[in-house]
Amino acid sequence: MSAINETEPNPDYVRIEIDQTANINDGCLACSIDDVCVTLSSTKVHCIRGNEILHHLLNQGTYEMRMDMEDFDNQTRYVKYSSFNVGDESRKYKVTLSGFSGNVGDCFTNSTIGRVINSMMFSTWDQDNDKINSNCAVNQKSGWWHRSCSCANPNGLYLAGETTGNVSGITYHPWRDMYYSLKSTRLMVRRVA
Numbered sequence: 001m002s003a004i005n006e007t008e009p010n011p012d013y014v015r016i017e018i019d020q021t022a023n024i025n026d027g028c029l030a031c032s033i034d035d036v037c038v039t040l041s042s043t044k045v046h047c048i049r050g051n052e053i054l055h056h057l058l059n060q061g062t063y064e065m066r067m068d069m070e071d072f073d074n075q076t077r078y079v080k081y082s083s084f085n086v087g088d089e090s091r092k093y094k095v096t097l098s099g100f101s102g103n104v105g106d107c108f109t110n111s112t113i114g115r116v117i118n119s120m121m122f123s124t125w126d127q128d129n130d131k132i133n134s135n136c137a138v139n140q141k142s143g144w145w146h147r148s149c150s151c152a153n154p155n156g157l158y159l160a161g162e163t164t165g166n167v168s169g170i171t172y173h174p175w176r177d178m179y180y181s182l183k184s185t186r187l188m189v190r191r192v193a
Contacts, residue, residue: 105174
């Protein structure tokens with residue numbers, strides 16, 4: 001997650017990007033439910049209470065969310081939701097999204113494989129809030145709004161493209177299959193009202 005970056009093409013968006021390289025190098029990969037690695041600059045990374053900060057930011061008004069993705073062939077895709085919100089700690093940071101648009105299928109609110117994240121609580125290695133018996137955050141090595149794993153894993157490990165049987169990468173199933181780890185994902189929010 002990172003603060004506003006003035007060098008972004010659209011300065012109205014606030015980046016909530018998690019830099020996977022920094023996570024691994026700075027030991028933040030195993031953050032608890034309260035801690036998220038926050039990129040403050042290209043050289044400074046900290047673990048903070050990221051979900052709580054995100055909740056307070058989104059409570060200031062109505063926000064949209066956009067996620068940009070890139071693969072190792074330098075192809076790009078995006079999804080955008082006209083409404084995006086995250087609940088507080090007592091609601092286990094439950095996410096609500098609506099108003100999909102984009103140039104790839106919707107995995108967050110309407111998935112053909114039944115693994116949407118809408119209305120899910122945030123899961124980490126120490127807070128198993130998904131809908132299956134095993135812990136998706138442990139299986140996919142990422143904190144996320146998992147339902148039953150594998151539709152999207154934007155906070156997954158940086159595995160550099162096609163993998164064999166490894167679903168722990170940075171994935172977005174409607175575009176590339178769950179065994180292809182994307183080069184990057186960038187989640188951003190923008191206040192619309």
